[in-house]
Amino acid sequence: MKARIHVTLKNGVLDPQGKAIEHTLGSLGFEGVSQARQGKFIELDLEETDKAKAHEAVTAMCEKLLANTVIENYSIDLEQ
Amino acid sequence: MKAAVIVFPGSNCDRDIQVALRQSMGSEPQMVWHKDADFDSVDLICLPGGFSYGDYLRCGAMSAKSPVMKEVIARANKGVPVLGICNGFQILAESGLVPGALMRNAGLKFVCRDLHLKVERNDSIxxxxxATGQAIKIPVAHHDGNYFVDAEGLKAIEDKGQVAFRYCGADGTVTAENNPNGSLNNIAGVYNAKGNVLGMMPHPERLCEAALGGTDGKAMFESLVAALS
Known part of the structure; x- marks a missing residue:
């Protein structure tokens, strides 16, 4: 099973890199872009075949290592 | 007094702390490789600056899970003093030993210069x-020193006096202009709730000799020797 994890900064946490990206997109002439937020994408191969168990395991991985929940949120997508 | 300096792959201020401790203690600190969870009983544990594990994933994230940190966390929770400087602070925050997180500097640039810190309280080891309120000159050298904690957490550490140092001017005034990295409330260092763990971004170990441009860092190591000997 593939696990795809997005780690993003929580709302209310300033993202200076996102701001710089937004500013540069504007200077390149891309208009109407706002709220750029930079995050991380992590992909894992899991031996687990049970989706519920896999979700539980990946949630624990996010809580313990992949995300810092002081500043970051995470979302998990599983694909059989 | 006995002290240990934990050495991670990518630490680069471990020898600076070793020298600062040697000079203040008059004896040799123990250098402990991060895989050696079984080290002597000591009065002080130091986590040095550097770029442990190449700052992969997040600064300090990998080191916080290394074998030695389980032991450091256990000892800190028993009351053993722990000092984390720069990357050491990031490791402490990732370990949950001090509140908050260190994010990319607001200006997105690596900041490397001497600046001033206001000492918030002098009733700590x-x-x-x-002196409380004293402005001391200490260098910083970091890319990810932007201290963040949520509003509730910020109120808690302010109310409980857990802020150790704030970035300030030479006269001790704390202003936005003196904030090098966007840290909330100019916070440069924080204690845990019990006050036996201190994490700070600036490097006191780098200004312990007049020949290096200042000695304001020395008083921290002398404070520790006075308290722990």
């Missing part, structure tokens, strides 16, 4: 050699 780390700062008894300073």
């Amino acid at each position: 780390f700062t008894s050699g300073y």
